[in-house]
Amino acid sequence: EPEVTQTPSHQVTQMGQEVILRCVPISNHLYFYWYRQILGQKVEFLVSFYNNEISEKSEIFDDQFSVERPDGSNFTLKIRSTKLEDSAMYFCASREGQGNEKLFFGSGTQLSVL
């Protein structure tokens, strides 16, 4: 089965630093997502992306966050100035298209902000 690939698997950074989390969605998918899971808490929606623009974003996704699809294959999440509370597992997901509800998730990037 095709996979969503995320790199790195672990990222440690200092508070205030910028981080970029990288994802390669499944090649023929059109909808892309970022979710996060703080340890012991629910998986939370951050942002969805379609046709080279953000289609939905949650309250969590403030001005410190941005997403980009710089080429035909990568989908990145940037956090400009990390805070301690940004420490979480970040999941990328993709979906084929309209009418196909199945989300494929990557294995996640564990972000630790010190």
Place this chain on the structure above:
Amino acid sequence: AQSVAQPEDQVNVAEGNPLTVKCTYSVSGNPYLFWYVQYPNRGLQFLLKYITGDNLVKGSYGFEAEFNKSQTSFHLKKPSALVSDSALYFCAVRGIAGSARQLTFGSGTQLTVLP
């Protein structure tokens, strides 16, 4: 706002016995309902979904779920549990308009199947 409740943090069942993982939801309009499974150090994997049609939906690995509109429930079931079914299970719901179109997950239920 839409929400999902998984009332049990932990479910233990003996191998070979039937299992049930409970889920109730709240959403405006007709729900789209999902179950995902998470194995250690892995991303969430799709198990099954209910959009419309038969209330009993069958999914991967022998799992099934029953949609009950009057009870707003979507419990996950399997007739005979395997040790390899041990994992974290998430129920999710989404609506059909605006921000409700995004998946809202429950808090997860850790299933342990004892040999």
